Structures are given as structure tokens and as C-alpha cells.
Amino acid sequence: MTSLKLLLRFAIVGGLVLLLLIPLLLIRSTINERERYRDEAVERVSQSWAGEQSLIGPVRVLPWTQQREVEIPAEGNNPRRTEMRVESGYDLQMPTRLNVQGTMRTDERTVGLFKVPVYNWQAKLQAEFAESSYVAVPGRSYGRPYLALGVSDVRGLVGTPNLRVDGRAIQLQPGSGALEGTSKGLHAPLSVLPDSVQGVLREGAKVELEFVLGGTRSLAVAPVGDDTRVSLSSTWQHPLFGGSFLPNERSIDASGFKAEWAVSSLASAAQSQLVRAIRSDGGSVESLNVALVDPVDTYTQVDRASKYGILFVLLTFVGFALFELIKQLKIHPLQYLLVGLALAIFFLLLLSLSEQIAFWQAYLIAAAACIGLQGFYLSGVLHSWKRGVGFATMLTMLYGVLYVLLVSENNALLMGSLLLFGILAAIMWITRKVDWYELSNRAVSKQA
Numbered sequence: 001m002t003s004l005k006l007l008l009r010f011a012i013v014g015g016l017v018l019l020l021l022i023p024l025l026l027i028r029s030t031i032n033e034r035e036r037y038r039d040e041a042v043e044r045v046s047q048s049w050a051g052e053q054s055l056i057g058p059v060r061v062l063p064w065t066q067q068r069e070v071e072i073p074a075e076g077n078n079p080r081r082t083e084m085r086v087e088s089g090y091d092l093q094m095p096t097r098l099n100v101q102g103t104m105r106t107d108e109r110t111v112g113l114f115k116v117p118v119y120n121w122q123a124k125l126q127a128e129f130a131e132s133s134y135v136a137v138p139g140r141s142y143g144r145p146y147l148a149l150g151v152s153d154v155r156g157l158v159g160t161p162n163l164r165v166d167g168r169a170i171q172l173q174p175g176s177g178a179l180e181g182t183s184k185g186l187h188a189p190l191s192v193l194p195d196s197v198q199g200v201l202r203e204g205a206k207v208e209l210e211f212v213l214g215g216t217r218s219l220a221v222a223p224v225g226d227d228t229r230v231s232l233s234s235t236w237q238h239p240l241f242g243g244s245f246l247p248n249e250r251s252i253d254a255s256g257f258k259a260e261w262a263v264s265s266l267a268s269a270a271q272s273q274l275v276r277a278i279r280s281d282g283g284s285v286e287s288l289n290v291a292l293v294d295p296v297d298t299y300t301q302v303d304r305a306s307k308y309g310i311l312f313v314l315l316t317f318v319g320f321a322l323f324e325l326i327k328q329l330k331i332h333p334l335q336y337l338l339v340g341l342a343l344a345i346f347f348l349l350l351l352s353l354s355e356q357i358a359f360w361q362a363y364l365i366a367a368a369a370c371i372g373l374q375g376f377y378l379s380g381v382l383h384s385w386k387r388g389v390g391f392a393t394m395l396t397m398l399y400g401v402l403y404v405l406l407v408s409e410n411n412a413l414l415m416g417s418l419l420l421f422g423i424l425a426a427i428m429w430i431t432r433k434v435d436w437y438e439l440s441n442r443a444v445s446k447q448a
Contacts, residue, residue, distance in 0.1 A: 013317055017310070020340040024309045027347045031306065034351065035299045041111035046216045049109065049118055050156030053215035054183065054287060055100070056222040056274065057150050059160040060129050060204050061178045061187075062091040063143040079158040090178045090278065091134065094271050095127040095207075098225025104234035106292060113355050114272050118216050118233070120158060127225065132201040145190045147204055148176050150183030150222075151213065161211035163188055165204050182277040182285060218291035222270050223263035230261040236292050243289030244268070261288050298354045301406055306347045308402055312342050315398065315423060319391065322430075323382060335381050341372060346370040346399075360403075367399040 027088050065088045070079050102123030108115045134142060147165070151157070154174070163170050165188065167315030187427070190203045220229050220243060235256035241247055245268075246260035265271055277283030316339060320331050346366050353362035371392050379388025405415055 005307040013321065013336060017313055017317060017332060017337050019337070020313050020344060021310065023341065023344045024306065024347070027309075027344065027351070028303065028306050030348070031299055031303050031351055034355070037112075038114050041114035042216065044111050044114050045109045045116040045118065046153075049216055050153045050214045051216055052152070052218045052220075053121070053156055053213055054220035054222065055213075056183050056185070056285060057224060058095065058125070058126060058127050058147045058181060058207055058209070059179070059224060059274070060093040060095075060132065060145060060190075060201070061148050062093070062132070062134060062145045062201060063178070064089055064091065064140050064145070066137065066140040068139060091132070092178065092275055092278065093132050094265070094274075095130060095225040096130050096227065097126075097128040098223070098228045099126040100124075100221055100229070101231040102233075104219065104232060104236065104290075104292075106234055106236045116216060117294075118214065119219070119236075119292065121213045121215065121219060123209075123211055123213060125207075125211075127209075129205050129207070131205070136202060145201055145203070146177060147188045147207060148179045148185065149187065149209070150179040150185040151177050152183055153215065154184050154186070156214035158212035158214055161186070161209060164208045165190070166206055169270065171299040178278050179274075182274065182283060182343040188441070209359065217293075218287040222274070222285045222287040223261070223265075223268050224274055224285075226265045226271050228261070228263045228265075228268075230263075230288060231259070232290055233258040234292075238293055238365060240291040240293045241289070242291060244286040245288040247288075259290065263288070298359055300352075301359055302351045302354060305350060305402060305406055308405070309344060309347055311420075312333065312343045312402075313399060315323055316340070316343060316391075316395070318427065319394065322427075323387070323426075331381060339377070339381075342374050342377070360397065363399075363406075365405055367396075367403075371395050371399065 055288055065086055067084050067086055067165050069082050070085050072083060072187040101126065102121050104121050106117060106119045109118055110116075147163075149172075161172055163172050170188045172186040172188050176183055177187045179185055190201075219232070223230070223245065233256065237252065237256060239252065239257045241250070241259065245261055245263055250257065250259040268286065269307065270287070273283065273285045277285060317336060320339075322334060323331070330351070346369075349366035349369060350362055353366055356362070357365075374395060375388050375392030377388075378391045382388060382391070401415075401419055402409040405419075408415060
């Protein structure tokens with residue numbers, strides 16, 4: 001009978017732990033909901049400002065059309081016949097050298113509680129092209145060659161770009177021509193070529209372009225040159241470098257960041273990917289990327305903290321159970337539940353406060369509020385203010401360790417494992433000489 005009563009007691013406490021999973025899951029759902037609101041804020045800024053930007057080119061394009069005789073087999077009452085069809089395509093030439101440099105001047109746009117990083121990229125671009133031969137093909141006629149520049153969101157262009165081709169100013173026009181399937185953008189017509197004549201395309205050997213491009217959060221550049229050099233700088237102190245290529249050189253300090261890339265066509269598939277994307281009217285091209293990120297993502301931090309919620313509840317309930325058995329105290333299941341809810345509400349407080357103030361300040365206030373509340377309540381439940389202070393001290397240590405886990409992301413697993421091992425070792429040390437049969441008999445007889 002004694003064992004059954006003790007087993008029932010543990011079953012009730014276990015049921016309360018499972019019950020407390022409901023508010024913890026609801027809090028995590030709220031975190032995800034707030035993240036969606038944040039993403040919607042980014043989308044609203046992108047719609048009214050300009051989205052994430054990517055730059056492709058410039059490339060030199062020679063369009064052509066060709067008449068070809070096609071044989072159509074006999075079908076039913078229709079005899080075999082031939083007909084003339086017109087095909088169109090492009091001869092695409094990549095730059096031998098592509099040099100892109102510029103400064104990202106950053107700012108923030110506020111939508112409700114959310115701040116979204118934006119930038120104006122003041123860029124200078126230089127491209128060099130080798131001579132390109134075009135061969136007379138029967139039935140083929142060449143159109144007017146042009147330079148094509150892909151920009152993912154042309155709304156971000158500020159003012160009129162300054163383009164010079166072989167030292168001569170040329171006006172850019174809307175539309176990216178051959179690049180239309182992969183990216184929006186601009187193009188600049190070159191000289192008219194005679195049809196069906198073998199020749200060499202020399203115009204556009206040297207291209208210089210200056211422009212200001214606005215965007216949201218990130219910037220990508222496709223290394224389509226045989227030798228591509230990219231240099232970016234900004235006052236933003238927390239860049240995230242991504243894409244297919246990391247910077248060869250970079251420096252990040254309190255004044256911002258500087259980064260340089262050197263990418264050869266031997267190490268990049270961007271040229272072949274761009275050709276395939278044009279032929280198939282769509283596709284992606286690998287690029288180098290820099291994103292303006294928040295050094296402390298509030299929602300990621302709160303979500304990581306909430307994953308430890310059930311651990312907090314388990315450790316607190318284990319402490320209660322030890323007090324019940326060792327100190328012969330009566331703790332009602334409702335009191336377990338109230339303390340568990342107080343532990344869960346910490347994460348909701350942390351979420352709401354961190355949207356208004358710095359994360360560490362929100363954590364400090366939420367932890368102090370919950371620890372103070374539980375210390376006051378437990379001094380009555382445990383019939384001693386010293387015991388209440390002792391439990392509050394234990395919770396303070398837990399919240400302190402949790403914060404260290406959150407700020408030490410790379411070592412979180414190791415530190416969490418050591419924490420659990422240390423807690424288990426402490427419990428085993430404290431209870432190593434406890435006669436559990438005697439304690440359970442006394443606890444049951446006292447409650448009876």
C-alpha cells in the first residue's frame with residue numbers, strides 16, 4: 001500500500017509536468033507568431049523601398065535570328081513537306097576582368113516594433129571585354145549588340161547611373177534583354193552590325209559604371225568575369241558573409257567592416273549557370289553575399305531559452321519532492337502547478353520585454369520578477385523564509401546558467417551536458433545515504 005501511494009504521488013507530479021507542456025508549447029507558438037510578424041515587416045519595407053539585391057554582369061550580348069529549313073514527316077493525308085522556321089538566340093560574352101567596389105551606407109526602417117536594416121550601395125564597376133568574332137552562318141542575321149546588367153529590384157536605383165563605354169557616355173535603358181529570365185535590370189545598345197558578314201566586335205572593350213542602389217538586408221554579386229574582384233565596406237558592425245564564396249580578406253571592428261573577394265572563373269560555375277539560365281529562360285546563378293544582421297536575434301534567443309523550460313520545471317519539482325521526503329513537508333499538487341506556471345511565464349515576459357528593450361535587460365527583469373515571486377510564495381509553501389530564499393537562490397543559479405548557455409551558442413551543448421551531469425551528481429551526493437524505504441513509509445504514514 002505504501003509503495004502504491006508513493007507511486008501515485010509520483011504519477012501526479014509527472015502528470016503536472018506533462019500538463020505544463022501546454023503553456024510552454026503555447027509560448028513557443030507565440031514566439032513563432034512574432035517571428036512571422038517580423039518577416040512581414042521586412043516584406044513591407046521591401047515592397048515600399050527595395051528588396052534584397054543581387055547584381056549580375058555586365059555581359060556583352062549579340063542577338064541573332066536564323067531561318068532554318070525543317071522537314072515535317074507525313075501524317076495521315078498530309079504528305080511529307082518542308083517549311084522554314086525562324087529561330088532566335090544570343091551570343092553571350094563574359095568580361096575578362098570584372099572589378100566591383102563600393103560602400104554600403106546603412107539605415108533602419110521601423111515598422112511597428114520591428115526595425116529592418118536597409119542600405120544605399122554607392123558602387124563603381126569596371127569591366128573589360130576581349131574582342132569577339134562573329135561568323136557568317138547561312139540564314140542567320142545578327143542584331144544590334146548591347147551590354148546587359150542584371151539587378152534584382154530596379155526600384156532601388158537612386159538617380160541615373162553613369163555609364164561610359166570606351167570612354168564615351170551611353171544612356172542605359174530599361175530591361176535586361178537576354179538576362180530577363182534570370183534578373184530584371186538595364187541594358188545599353190552598342191553599334192549596329194551588318195548582317196551575314198564575318199567580323200569582330202570591338203566596341204564595349206572597357207565599361208565603367210557608377211550607380212547608387214538601395215536594398216534591404218542583403219546584397220549579392222555574381223562573379224561572372226574570368227577574373228572577378230569585389231570590394232565592399234560599410235559602417236554596419238555585424239555583417240554575415242554567405243553565398244558560394246567567403247571573402248579572401250575581411251576586417252570587422254567598431255567602425256564597420258571591409259571585405260574583399262577574388263574569384264576566378266576556374267573556381268566558379270557562374271558563367272555556365274548564367275548561359276544555362278538564359279537558354280532555359282530561368283535559373284539561379286551562384287554569387288557572393290553579405291547580409292546586414294542583428295547581432296542578437298531576439299526571437300532566436302527566446303526560442304532557445306524556451307527549450308529549457310521543461311528542464312526548469314523538472315529540476316524544481318525534483319527539489320520539491322526531495323523536500324517532501326527529507327523534511328516531511330506536505331506540498332499540494334496545486335502548489336506544484338502554480339510554481340510551474342510561474343516558471344513558464346518567465347519566457348512570455350522575456351519575449352514581450354525583449355521587443356521593447358535590449359535582450360540582456362529583458363532577461364534580467366523577467367528573471368528578477370519570477371525569482372522574487374517564487375521566493376515569496378515558496379517561503380510560505382515550505383514554512384520557512386530560509387527555505388524560500390534557498391529555492392530562490394537555486395533558481396537564480398539556473399537562470400544565470402541559462403543566460404550563459406544563450407550567449408555561448410557554440411558551446412551550448414557542452415555546457416548544457418555538464419550542467420545536467422553536475423545537477424545529477426549533486427542529487428546523488430545529497431541522497432547517497434538516504435533510506436528511501438524509511439522516508440517513504442514515514443511520509444505516507446504522516447500524510448495518512
